[in-house]
Amino acid sequence: MNQQFDLGFLGGGQLARMSxxxxxxxxxxxxxxxxxxxxxxxxxxxxxxxELTDPEKVAHLIHQCKYITLENEFIPAQVIRQALIIAxxxxxxxxxxxxxxxxxxxxxxxxxxxxxxxxxxxxxxxxEEAIESIGFPMVLKARFGGYDGKGTRYAKTAEEFESHxxxxxxxxxxxxxxxxxxxxxAVMVYRSQTHTGCFPTxxxxxxxxxxxxxxxxxxxxxxxxxxxxxxxxxxxLFGVELxxxxxxxxxxxxxxxxxxxxxxxxxxxxxxxxxxxxxxxATHLTPxxxxxxxxxxxxxxxxxxxxxxxxxxxxxxxxHAQANLHWYGKAEARPGRKMGHIxxxxxxxxxxxxxxxxxxxxxxxxxxxx
Ligand SMILES: Nc1ncnc2c1ncn2[C@@H]1O[C@H](COP(=O)(O)OP(=O)(O)OP(=O)(O)O)[C@@H](O)[C@H]1O
Ligand SMILES: [Mg+2]
Numbered sequence: 001m002n003q004q005f006d007l008g009f010l011g012g013g014q015l016a017r018m019s020x021x022x023x024x025x026x027x028x029x030x031x032x033x034x035x036x037x038x039x040x041x042x043x044x045x046x047x048x049x050x051e052l053t054d055p056e057k058v059a060h061l062i063h064q065c066k067y068i069t070l071e072n073e074f075i076p077a078q079v080i081r082q083a084l085i086i087a088x089x090x091x092x093x094x095x096x097x098x099x100x101x102x103x104x105x106x107x108x109x110x111x112x113x114x115x116x117x118x119x120x121x122x123x124x125x126x127x128e129e130a131i132e133s134i135g136f137p138m139v140l141k142a143r144f145g146g147y148d149g150k151g152t153r154y155a156k157t158a159e160e161f162e163s164h165x166x167x168x169x170x171x172x173x174x175x176x177x178x179x180x181x182x183x184x185x186a187v188m189v190y191r192s193q194t195h196t197g198c199f200p201t202x203x204x205x206x207x208x209x210x211x212x213x214x215x216x217x218x219x220x221x222x223x224x225x226x227x228x229x230x231x232x233x234x235x236x237l238f239g240v241e242l243x244x245x246x247x248x249x250x251x252x253x254x255x256x257x258x259x260x261x262x263x264x265x266x267x268x269x270x271x272x273x274x275x276x277x278x279x280x281x282a283t284h285l286t287p288x289x290x291x292x293x294x295x296x297x298x299x300x301x302x303x304x305x306x307x308x309x310x311x312x313x314x315x316x317x318x319x320h321a322q323a324n325l326h327w328y329g330k331a332e333a334r335p336g337r338k339m340g341h342i343x344x345x346x347x348x349x350x351x352x353x354x355x356x357x358x359x360x361x362x363x364x365x366x367x368x369x370x
Contacts, residue, residue, distance in 0.1 A: 324343040
């Protein structure tokens with residue numbers, strides 16, 4: 001075997017980029033594969049251009065890397081399976097495992113895994129059984145490929161349910177109980193053959209179904225978070241999204257088998273970051289115990305008519321010396337696209353992150369370049 005790279009990433013977006021930067025600090029050599037030519041990852045390490053659904057292209061990456069991991073869960077497990085055969089590699093070189101990936105990729109299978117494991121989660125059924133088993137209000141979800149709420153619909157009444165029929169009749173939809181949650185939480189869970197543990201439980205505020213703000217939740221959902229990972233027989237790093245009910249109970253919403261937006265604060269909290277933990281797990285190194293200071297993260301999304309980034313950055317640094325800006329290097333700042341994030345640490349970190357982001361956004365708008 002003469003793999004030139006230590007770690008290969010399927011996907012070259014910001015999650016791969018930040019993982020690669022963490023891997024480079026451990027002196028690992030990384031390679032990424034992405035359909036885009038210039039990607040957040042290609043700016044920091046060698047990259048391949050190719051479709052992630054093409055087994056030949058995936059095999060090309062696998063062939064060159066000792067260990068493989070992924071930055072999104074949408075690459076069909078079947079494609080990776082085929083690619084492993086083409087590259088003549090054992091599935092053990094990939095974290096997360098392909099069985100886990102296949103379960104997570106189908107939101108209905110994922111819910112059923114929690115249900116049969118006894119992990120708390122809303123009841124979910126195939127769309128055909130929705131009215132009989134769930135009733136109203138209910139949430140309709142695309143079983144495959146949803147992100148940032150794009151595959152999520154609500155039905156409070158039979159009329160609303162009918163209005164979604166043209167969509168779900170195309171196939172691949174499920175229904176689940178609507179959860180009247182008090183707040184949404186997330187916990188990063190790591191699991192190796194020898195070590196299992198969690199980063200702190202965070203509260204996540206979503207705006208238009210996109211994560212807006214993340215800060216410590218002052219509660220501990222570790223036990224339920226770990227049960228979610230065990231239910232899908234997962235090894236590696238996982239972001240577990242949870243609902244907290246009025247009575248303090250936790251329900252599992254969904255799981256991501258990779259670093260997660262709600263773990264970005266760990267880049268600046270003073271302890272191990274979620275990215276280094278991911279790299280450690282993917283390369284079979286011992287995971288570290290996560291410990292750090294109270295830290296808050298505010299996402300920065302692309303805006304209409306964005307002006308000069310350099311000016312926005314200089315205004316941010318001038319006015320908020322303690323704010324840490326992480327910019328992903330995306331070629332285009334489309335409105336709503338995740339472009340970067342800002343972390344702030346210590347007392348009042350939440351207020352400070354919001355204020356810092358406002359300064360940045362105000363300066364980034366066209367006309368603020370003077
Ligand atoms: N059963 C539910 N009851 C109430 N609200 C829900 C339910 N399921 C999802 N939601 C809301 O919709 C949002 C998006 O749902 P979900 O996380 O399943 O979709 P996604 O598009 O795959 O995820 P993401 O936004 O994390 O990429 C949740 O963060 C939550 O605010
Ligand atoms: Mg979600």
